[in-house]
Amino acid sequence: MPGYDPTDFPAVAVTVDLVALTVAADELAVLVVRRGEEPFAGQEALPGGFVQPDEDLLAAAQRELAEETGVGPASAHLEQLASYGTPGRDPRMRVVTVAHLALVADPPAPRAGSDAAAARWAPVAEVSPGLAFDHDTVLRDGVERARAKLEYSSLGASFCAPEFTVAELRRVYEAVWGRRLDPRNFHRKVTGTAGFLEPTGETTTRDGGRPAQLYRRGPAAALHPPLLRTDG
Amino acid sequence: MPGYDPTDFPAVAVTVDLVALTVAADELAVLVVRRGEEPFAGQEALPGGFVQPDEDLLAAAQRELAEETGVGPASAHLEQLASYGTPGRDPRMRVVTVAHLALVADPPAPRAGSDAAAARWAPVAEVSPGLAFDHDTVLRDGVERARAKLEYSSLGASFCAPEFTVAELRRVYEAVWGRRLDPRNFHRKVTGTAGFLEPTGETTTRDGGRPAQLYRRGPAAALHPPLLRTDG
DNA sequence: CCAAAAGTGTTCAAAGTACACCCATGA
DNA sequence: TCATGGGTGTACTTTGAACACTTTTGG
Incomplete structure (x- = not known):
C-alpha cells in the first residue's frame, strides 16, 4: 500500500442518495426528483448530491433531506442503507454513492424552489421500475430494509x-x-x-x-x- | 448540481476494508494486519486497500480477501457491511471506506509473503479495543451483523x-x-x-x-x- | 337505531424449552 | 466397563392466531 497522494488513487466521486419514505393515503411513498440534464434527462431519480469536503456521510444525507423536503433531523429517522459503486453506474465518471434510508412522518409539500426543481412524493409502485441510474435497486433495498426493521x-x-x-x-x-x-x-x-x-x-x-x-x-x-x- | 469534473468535487479516496471472521478453537477470530507505517504504525488494523478504477466494490473486497488469506470467492461468504467516512478518520486525507464482512471456513495460515507483512487470525476480544483508525467500530458492527445473521x-x-x-x-x-x-x-x-x-x-x-x-x-x-x- | 372503531377475553395451534432416556463408539 | 457425545421422545410453557363480544362515539 503506497503513500496517499491524490495521484496514487483513482478519481472517484462520493455522493449520498436518499431513499426517503413516508406513508400517505395508506400507501408507501418515496421522494423522487425529475432530472433536468443528461444522463437520464426527464427521468425520475432519487435525490442525492456530493459529500462536502468536511462533512460526515450522515450529515450529508441530513442536508440533502432538509434541502429537498425541509425536514430536520428531529422529525425523521435517518440511517445508512448501503453503498453502490459498480463501474459505469454513472456514465460520466466513477461515482460511489452511499445510500441512506429516511423515514418521514408527515409528507410536507416538497419545496419546488430548491435546486431540485420538481420533487414529489410518489407511491413506490408508480415509479419503481423506471428510475434513473441504479436507483430501482437502491429503492428496492431501502423498502426491504424498512419492512424488515418494522418487524x-x-x-x-x-x-x-x-x-x-x-x-x-x-x-x-x-x-x-x-x-x-x-x-x-x-x-x-x-x-x-x-x-x-x-x-x-x-x-x-x-x-x-x-x-x-x-x-x-x-x-x-x-x-x-x-x-x-x-x-x- | 453542476456538471461532473474532477475539480468540481472534493478529493476523496475510496477503499474497502475487511472484517474477515472465522471460528478457531471454539472462538471467534478476526483477520488483522500489523501496520508498518504512519499513522498508527505498529498497531493492528483490519486489512483493506484502494478500489481500483474499473473494479466493483464487492470485487475489490474479494481481491483483498484473496490477497491476505488466499481464500477464493467460493470458500467464503462475503457481503457489504457499511461505509465509514467521518472526516479525519484517516489523518492524511479524506477516505471513505466500504467495509465488507467475510465469513471464512477454515483458518488457512495467512500468507506472510504478501504486501501485508504480518497478518494473523486473532480472537476478537484480544484485539478489539486497540485497532487503528475507526476499526474498533467497524469490527463491532461486523460482529454484530454476523451474530444477527446466524439467527x-x-x-x-x-x-x-x-x-x-x-x-x-x-x-x-x-x-x-x-x-x-x-x-x-x-x-x-x-x-x-x-x-x-x-x-x-x-x-x-x-x-x-x-x-x-x-x-x-x-x-x-x-x-x-x-x-x-x-x-x- | 345503526354503523364503525376501540379495546378485552377466550380458545386453539404452533413453537421454544427443559430434560429423561437410549444408542454407538473409543479407551 | 465406563465415559462421551449423537440422536429421539415427551411434557411444559409461551406466543401467535382467530374470533366472539362489549363499549363508545357519530350520523
Missing part, C-alpha cells in the same frame, strides 16, 4: 406524528407490508410490549368510533418475535 | 468445512454468540428446518461418541423464529 423495532412510529393512535400505527404497518393486520391482535401486541408505546393519557376520536388512546413512541428497540403474520 | 439464515455453515456435523455447526453458533446451546434442541431445530441442511448420507466419529451424520449447507435462507435462547 423488530419501534421504527414504525417514525411514520406517525409525535402523538398517534394504535389504529394509525397499524395503518402504517399495513401500508409498508402491503397486508391487512388484525386490529385486535395488533392492539394487544403493541400495547403489551414493554417500552414500545408511551400513553399520553389523552384520547381522540379522529379515527371514528369510540375515543382512542393517544401514544408516543417508547424507547424500546426490540419487538423480536414475528409480529403478526395474519390478516384480519 | 435467521443458514450462514453459520459458512464457518464450517463443506461437510460438517451438527455438533460442529453448534460449536460455531456457541462461539459466535458466546453462549452454550442445548445440543438436543439444536439438533432438532437445524435438522427439522426444511432446506437448512442436506444430509450427505455419510457419517463420522471425529467428534467422539457415536457416529454422526455429515451434512452440507442447504439452500434455505430463513430460520426465522428465535433460534434457541437457552443453554445446556
Whole structure:
C-alpha cells in the first residue's frame, strides 16, 4: 500500500442518495426528483448530491433531506442503507454513492424552489421500475430494509406524528407490508410490549368510533418475535 | 448540481476494508494486519486497500480477501457491511471506506509473503479495543451483523468445512454468540428446518461418541423464529 | 337505531424449552 | 466397563392466531 497522494488513487466521486419514505393515503411513498440534464434527462431519480469536503456521510444525507423536503433531523429517522459503486453506474465518471434510508412522518409539500426543481412524493409502485441510474435497486433495498426493521423495532412510529393512535400505527404497518393486520391482535401486541408505546393519557376520536388512546413512541428497540403474520 | 469534473468535487479516496471472521478453537477470530507505517504504525488494523478504477466494490473486497488469506470467492461468504467516512478518520486525507464482512471456513495460515507483512487470525476480544483508525467500530458492527445473521439464515455453515456435523455447526453458533446451546434442541431445530441442511448420507466419529451424520449447507435462507435462547 | 372503531377475553395451534432416556463408539 | 457425545421422545410453557363480544362515539 503506497503513500496517499491524490495521484496514487483513482478519481472517484462520493455522493449520498436518499431513499426517503413516508406513508400517505395508506400507501408507501418515496421522494423522487425529475432530472433536468443528461444522463437520464426527464427521468425520475432519487435525490442525492456530493459529500462536502468536511462533512460526515450522515450529515450529508441530513442536508440533502432538509434541502429537498425541509425536514430536520428531529422529525425523521435517518440511517445508512448501503453503498453502490459498480463501474459505469454513472456514465460520466466513477461515482460511489452511499445510500441512506429516511423515514418521514408527515409528507410536507416538497419545496419546488430548491435546486431540485420538481420533487414529489410518489407511491413506490408508480415509479419503481423506471428510475434513473441504479436507483430501482437502491429503492428496492431501502423498502426491504424498512419492512424488515418494522418487524423488530419501534421504527414504525417514525411514520406517525409525535402523538398517534394504535389504529394509525397499524395503518402504517399495513401500508409498508402491503397486508391487512388484525386490529385486535395488533392492539394487544403493541400495547403489551414493554417500552414500545408511551400513553399520553389523552384520547381522540379522529379515527371514528369510540375515543382512542393517544401514544408516543417508547424507547424500546426490540419487538423480536414475528409480529403478526395474519390478516384480519 | 453542476456538471461532473474532477475539480468540481472534493478529493476523496475510496477503499474497502475487511472484517474477515472465522471460528478457531471454539472462538471467534478476526483477520488483522500489523501496520508498518504512519499513522498508527505498529498497531493492528483490519486489512483493506484502494478500489481500483474499473473494479466493483464487492470485487475489490474479494481481491483483498484473496490477497491476505488466499481464500477464493467460493470458500467464503462475503457481503457489504457499511461505509465509514467521518472526516479525519484517516489523518492524511479524506477516505471513505466500504467495509465488507467475510465469513471464512477454515483458518488457512495467512500468507506472510504478501504486501501485508504480518497478518494473523486473532480472537476478537484480544484485539478489539486497540485497532487503528475507526476499526474498533467497524469490527463491532461486523460482529454484530454476523451474530444477527446466524439467527435467521443458514450462514453459520459458512464457518464450517463443506461437510460438517451438527455438533460442529453448534460449536460455531456457541462461539459466535458466546453462549452454550442445548445440543438436543439444536439438533432438532437445524435438522427439522426444511432446506437448512442436506444430509450427505455419510457419517463420522471425529467428534467422539457415536457416529454422526455429515451434512452440507442447504439452500434455505430463513430460520426465522428465535433460534434457541437457552443453554445446556 | 345503526354503523364503525376501540379495546378485552377466550380458545386453539404452533413453537421454544427443559430434560429423561437410549444408542454407538473409543479407551 | 465406563465415559462421551449423537440422536429421539415427551411434557411444559409461551406466543401467535382467530374470533366472539362489549363499549363508545357519530350520523
